[in-house]
Amino acid sequence: MKCQRCKALAxxxxxxxxxxxxxxxxxxxxxxxxxxxxxxxxxxxxxxxILVALSGGKDSLALMLELKLQGYDVTGLHIDLGIPxxxxxxxxxxxxxCDQNDLKLDVFEMEGWGMPIPDVKQFSSRPVCSVCGKMKxxxxxxxxREGNYDAIATGHNLDDEVARLFANTLRWxxxxxxDQGPCLPAEEGFVRKVKPLxxxxxxxxxxxxxxxxxxxxxDPCPYASGASFTNHKQLWGELEHRSPGQKFQFxxxxxxxxxxxxxxxxxxxxxxxxxxxxxxxxTSVETCGVCRIKASVQEKKAEAEAAEx
Amino acid sequence: MKCQRCKALAxxxxxxxxxxxxxxxxxxxxxxxxxxxxxxxxxxxxxxxILVALSGGKDSLALMLELKLQGYDVTGLHIDLGIPxxxxxxxxxxxxxCDQNDLKLDVFEMEGWGMPIPDVKQFSSRPVCSVCGKMKxxxxxxxxREGNYDAIATGHNLDDEVARLFANTLRWxxxxxxDQGPCLPAEEGFVRKVKPLxxxxxxxxxxxxxxxxxxxxxDPCPYASGASFTNHKQLWGELEHRSPGQKFQFxxxxxxxxxxxxxxxxxxxxxxxxxxxxxxxxTSVETCGVCRIKASVQEKKAEAEAAEx
Numbered sequence: 001m002k003c004q005r006c007k008a009l010a011x012x013x014x015x016x017x018x019x020x021x022x023x024x025x026x027x028x029x030x031x032x033x034x035x036x037x038x039x040x041x042x043x044x045x046x047x048x049x050i051l052v053a054l055s056g057g058k059d060s061l062a063l064m065l066e067l068k069l070q071g072y073d074v075t076g077l078h079i080d081l082g083i084p085x086x087x088x089x090x091x092x093x094x095x096x097x098c099d100q101n102d103l104k105l106d107v108f109e110m111e112g113w114g115m116p117i118p119d120v121k122q123f124s125s126r127p128v129c130s131v132c133g134k135m136k137x138x139x140x141x142x143x144x145r146e147g148n149y150d151a152i153a154t155g156h157n158l159d160d161e162v163a164r165l166f167a168n169t170l171r172w173x174x175x176x177x178x179d180q181g182p183c184l185p186a187e188e189g190f191v192r193k194v195k196p197l198x199x200x201x202x203x204x205x206x207x208x209x210x211x212x213x214x215x216x217x218x219d220p221c222p223y224a225s226g227a228s229f230t231n232h233k234q235l236w237g238e239l240e241h242r243s244p245g246q247k248f249q250f251x252x253x254x255x256x257x258x259x260x261x262x263x264x265x266x267x268x269x270x271x272x273x274x275x276x277x278x279x280x281x282x283t284s285v286e287t288c289g290v291c292r293i294k295a296s297v298q299e300k301k302a303e304a305e306a307a308e309x
Numbered sequence: 310m311k312c313q314r315c316k317a318l319a320x321x322x323x324x325x326x327x328x329x330x331x332x333x334x335x336x337x338x339x340x341x342x343x344x345x346x347x348x349x350x351x352x353x354x355x356x357x358x359i360l361v362a363l364s365g366g367k368d369s370l371a372l373m374l375e376l377k378l379q380g381y382d383v384t385g386l387h388i389d390l391g392i393p394x395x396x397x398x399x400x401x402x403x404x405x406x407c408d409q410n411d412l413k414l415d416v417f418e419m420e421g422w423g424m425p426i427p428d429v430k431q432f433s434s435r436p437v438c439s440v441c442g443k444m445k446x447x448x449x450x451x452x453x454r455e456g457n458y459d460a461i462a463t464g465h466n467l468d469d470e471v472a473r474l475f476a477n478t479l480r481w482x483x484x485x486x487x488d489q490g491p492c493l494p495a496e497e498g499f500v501r502k503v504k505p506l507x508x509x510x511x512x513x514x515x516x517x518x519x520x521x522x523x524x525x526x527x528d529p530c531p532y533a534s535g536a537s538f539t540n541h542k543q544l545w546g547e548l549e550h551r552s553p554g555q556k557f558q559f560x561x562x563x564x565x566x567x568x569x570x571x572x573x574x575x576x577x578x579x580x581x582x583x584x585x586x587x588x589x590x591x592t593s594v595e596t597c598g599v600c601r602i603k604a605s606v607q608e609k610k611a612e613a614e615a616a617e618x
Contacts, residue, residue, distance in 0.1 A: 169478060170558075171558070172563050172565070172566040172567040174567075235547070235548070246479065249480070250479050253479075253480055257481040257483050260574070261571050264573045
């Protein structure tokens, strides 16, 4: 197979695009896909300040580098989860990456905030992945809001988006279906959220990160169980293999024809949002869910320590 | 495992219902599912005349027997497709079954109508399965309309419905999504269409047919290629195995929450229907699609015969 662009020998085949690229032209294809995503979804402009969530994985670091190369005003935000033998490695990768590429970085420590994730695992009855995700989204939004950023960018790729859309579709979860997409506009207390890699597969972001020589954190989280999203991704791997391009067609078809149908349904919630009395984040009750989980975990931890003493 | 009803040894396990049944109680469970479908979806009453499409397979014969046992006024309709070494066998199974069970039967012959399916395969450029399906639906509706039937019942089971819904969802085909369901009300020129087995899986209808001693036609159609629905059924087999009940949840969730969203979208078509100038079936153009395909196939056949002579 020849490179679609320069006719040299291709090293990356993209059946969904009926194309292949060599190692020099693939990043140009990648850039074009990100540009198209930003332009068509009106994600942000060069005058705006973007906070990029950096886990240390291939997707978030590829996104950060690409946005910087395209000339956007980006600042990284890494959340140090405080998980032994894991979080320190991820953080080091993010810090080295930002140092080497002269990128602004903000680090928020869950331990300093009084809630390292091991405490959640030990003292909360809820699934740790669900609570951890909730906490991260909370701090992304809070830090973006307090820092007057215009948008929060995350490294979600097409496979992430399709697996999530598929899970929501299997349940016909209309609340989530009317609220899923690559660009969620700002609302009272919530900063705009964008996913500039949504047109690119995991295979493509991994190739980009490799070709750009990015050193990534690739260890799985020690607390992750490999739940239904992993199964859905496997299933979608088969569907895509059988019919290349089906992932993007499914996602894009949803955005074109599915989402508008769900958006016309009346929103179920009539709840008005007000700032949380503890942290100031928007919530429909007095104290937000994150602050309540934090209080509960800290209380249980104190009880356990008192019982031991 | 014990029978949920009589506590004897169960011979049929239904993980999606957390239940098992013995060979005597399983048909009672089956009956209840059909009763629930008819009642909840308001499919038909005992005062109405139902035309049941009988292919000769397990689903259609199981449906016919069950509706008769429940006391409904049913008449079978078999379409003899005219495919050598196949259609005669299917027809014989249907005729024997109706004889043995004292059931009214109407047989329509595609050959007598001037369009045996082998001619479609040879002289039409369209996929034969698509044209054959279109022809069958045309005649089901025409015969029901001309015979003043109140409803047409087909043996589609949960697996058929889920595979079709899944295919339509993958494409977010809003026209089909707003028009899929176990009970489609009558419209100008179209008789009501119902699927009383939609709550039951293929495994369940097969067991019912076997336990009732129904002799079925089980050879696959010689023209069928085993296309995407077969793949989708396999994929759904895996999803159901992983999470029993997911098929019904997906279908039922669609009916509860998905379909209403698509129904609120404005119908795209503004076309008014009028009777076809050749056959009288409702169509938005002068001559309906079925009559046009028939004319084209017959013309090509005549040309081929003239060239040979």
